[in-house]
Every structure is written in structure tokens, then in C-alpha cells.
Amino acid sequence: MKAHWFPILLFIIIAIVVTSEIISGYQKRKEEDKEFAAYLAAEPVDTVWRGWNKYQIPVWSDSGKLIWYGHELIANTSYYLGPKGTVAQITNGLNCQNCHLDGGTIPFGNNFGKVYATYPQFRSRNNGMQSIYDRVNDCFERSLNGKKMDSKTKEMQAIYSYMKWLGDDVPKGVARGGTSIMKLKYLDRAADPDKGFQVYTANCQSCHGANGEGQLNTEGTGYNYPPLWGEHSYNDGAGLYRLSSFAGFVKNNMPFGTDYHNSKLTDEEAWDVAAFVNSQPRPHKDQSADWKNIAKKPLDFPFGPYIDTFTEQQHKYGPFKAINNFNKSTK
Structure with a gap:
């Protein structure tokens, strides 16, 4: 009788042990999942928009x-x-x-x-x-x-x-995160084209050329790397001719391989290289019909007239804090 029941008893004991280990493992996994969920909840949420492939x-x-x-x-x-x-x-x-x-x-x-x-x-x-x-x-x-x-x-x-x-999944009237150029903090000084030249030489000219001429493709039908000034670049009516737009753009995207998670340039370098590039010659666009309400002009729009007494030079290169404070005081 004892010999007959021994294998059964042994099987029951093994089953209990295995079941206990399974339950213990399940509970441990549940705790780990809970801890991981708490970790994710504590992390900042990345809410930027990413387009379809x-x-x-x-x-x-x-x-x-x-x-x-x-x-x-x-x-x-x-x-x-x-x-x-x-x-x-x-x-x-x-x-x-x-x-x-x-x-x-x-x-x-x-x-x-x-x-x-x-x-x-x-x-x-x-x-x-x-x-x-x-x-x-x-x-x-x-x-x-x-x-x-x-x-x-x-x-x-x-x-x-x-x-x-x-934009088919974006509700009407909604602007998701990351769908505008990032606005960098204003410097306490004017952006400096001379310092920007140093930034450009170290980080930009290998692709865009020593003279900002860019690199044409082999067929001559377009640019692998675009010219940043000269007759084939954007004219002075383009959005990137505003320093804040250029600085925010390069901060999060340049040099090649940069993204907003891992920027290479400091804010000062971004402002300065923007000043250098936009101090170079480029085509002119007649903008006399723009901004009939000059009070709506962005503070870094580089052509007058303005509602304030700051110069075109300061509106182009800064320092912008004084202009910003004036604009706030008039609202």
C-alpha cells in the first residue's frame, strides 16, 4: 500500500512546489510591471507630432x-x-x-x-x-x-x-507639439556674425561650402546640401531670414544627424551662426505690401518701419530683450 501511494504523493508534492513557483513568479512579474508603469508615469511625456512615413x-x-x-x-x-x-x-x-x-x-x-x-x-x-x-x-x-x-x-x-x-489625424484648430520652430531664449547681447563664422566653419561648411554655395547633385538638378546664401539660396523675405527662426531650426536639426533630443550647438552658437548666415548676400524680395499693421511685426523682423524707436540693426541681430519688454508694455 505504501509503495503504491508513494509515486502519487511525490507527484502531488512536486505539483504543489511547481504551482507555488508559478504563482510566486506571476506575483513577482506583476510587481515588476507595476513598478515599470509607475516609472513611465513619472517620466516626462513626449507629445510632439511625428508625421507618417x-x-x-x-x-x-x-x-x-x-x-x-x-x-x-x-x-x-x-x-x-x-x-x-x-x-x-x-x-x-x-x-x-x-x-x-x-x-x-x-x-x-x-x-x-x-x-x-x-x-x-x-x-x-x-x-x-x-x-x-x-x-x-x-x-x-x-x-x-x-x-x-x-x-x-x-x-x-x-x-x-x-x-x-x-495631418489627417490632427483635429481642426489644433497645433501639436513640435509643429513650430522652437523659440530659443533671447541672448543678453546681440547675436554676433563674427562668432557665428567660427561656428559655421567648425560645424557647417563641410556640407554647405566655405562660401555657403551648397553641394549640387551629380545631375545638376538640385542640391544634396542647400546653399545658405548667394543667388540660389532663400531670399530676404523667407521665414528663415528671421534670426529666431534660423536659430531655432539649426539648434534642433544641425549639424546633420542632430535632433531635438540631442542638440550639438548651444543656444548662443545657434543665435550667432544665424547672424552670420543671414548677414551674407542673398536675393532681395520686395516686401512693401507686407505688414500693413506694423504692430503685428515680429520683433526680429529685419525691415522697418516699426512701432518702436529701435533700429533695424537691433531688430535684426538684437539684443531683443529690450524690444520684447517695450512690446509687452504697449499691450
Whole structure:
């Protein structure tokens, strides 16, 4: 009898031990999961917008093919619309994504995450309501130093479709985090072009050239690295001609490989290199029709008139704190 029950008893004991270990392991895992959840809850939440990957475009449909063409126009603008453009010759050889990085999808990379959600909108610079088409043409005329394109063209419809597709999950009127250029703190001094030259030499000229000329691709149809000044760069009506925009852009995206998690330049270096680049010669854009309400001009807009008595030089390079304080006092 004892011999008969021994294997059964042994099996029961083993089962109890194994079950106990399983329960103990489960409880331990539950505690670890709880601790990990608490750790995540205590961490800062990264709420920036990130655009769809271009390979998610539904190219099997007619609408998807138009979206894909829109992405192509953003990524390879010069091939289609540059000086040797296959469709039209209306821009300076830059690509839209030279400023709107990776097809306009990078956080703090001048992306398109809020475009469809916030347009049409009133823009003081243009003295009225602007559509997405108007805003794109602004870039053609200023950043690409080119000409307007009719909104009825296939190309403009494709760009519109791409921007709409990118922002399809953003509620109307909402601007997600990272969909604007980051605003850096103002310096206590003016931004210094001479110091900026040192920053440029150490960090920028290997790609953009000693004379800011950029690097053309082998076909001569566009730039692998865009020119930062000279006849083929953005004109003085472009958004990046404002120091705060240029400084915020390079701080989070340059040199190549930088992102907002891991910036290489200090704030001072970003302001100074912005001052250096924007002190160099570039095409001029007639802006006499802009800013009819001069009280709405950004404090670093480099052309007068202004509502204050600070000089154009200070409005371009700073120091900006005094101007900012004056603006606050008049509101």
C-alpha cells in the first residue's frame, strides 16, 4: 500500500512546489510591471507630432498616387520645378524639404503637422486670410525665390493632398507639439556674425561650402546640401531670414544627424551662426505690401518701419530683450 501511494504523493508534492513557483513568479512579474508603469508615469511625456512615413502612402489608389506625387514635389522640388525642372522652371534649385525636413515630418524640423488643421488662417504679414495654396506660393516666392503656381495645377493639388494626408489625424484648430520652430531664449547681447563664422566653419561648411554655395547633385538638378546664401539660396523675405527662426531650426536639426533630443550647438552658437548666415548676400524680395499693421511685426523682423524707436540693426541681430519688454508694455 505504501509503495503504491508513494509515486502519487511525490507527484502531488512536486505539483504543489511547481504551482507555488508559478504563482510566486506571476506575483513577482506583476510587481515588476507595476513598478515599470509607475516609472513611465513619472517620466516626462513626449507629445510632439511625428508625421507618417512616406511608405505608408496608399499608392494603390488614385488619391494615393496624387499624395505620393505631392511628397515627390516636396522632396525633389528642383527636379520638377527648378531651373532644369521637368514640369516648370519657377524655383531656384532648392527643395522644399531643405527647410521642411524629411518631407515635412520631423519634430521641430519646420514640419507640416499643423498645416491642414490650421488653414485657412489670417496672417498679418499678408494682411488677410491665406489658404494652403497661398501659403505654399509664399514659400515658392520667398524660400525658393521663385514664382507662384496656379492652385488648379496637378502639382499644387498634389502638394495640397500630401499635406492633407499628413495631418489627417490632427483635429481642426489644433497645433501639436513640435509643429513650430522652437523659440530659443533671447541672448543678453546681440547675436554676433563674427562668432557665428567660427561656428559655421567648425560645424557647417563641410556640407554647405566655405562660401555657403551648397553641394549640387551629380545631375545638376538640385542640391544634396542647400546653399545658405548667394543667388540660389532663400531670399530676404523667407521665414528663415528671421534670426529666431534660423536659430531655432539649426539648434534642433544641425549639424546633420542632430535632433531635438540631442542638440550639438548651444543656444548662443545657434543665435550667432544665424547672424552670420543671414548677414551674407542673398536675393532681395520686395516686401512693401507686407505688414500693413506694423504692430503685428515680429520683433526680429529685419525691415522697418516699426512701432518702436529701435533700429533695424537691433531688430535684426538684437539684443531683443529690450524690444520684447517695450512690446509687452504697449499691450
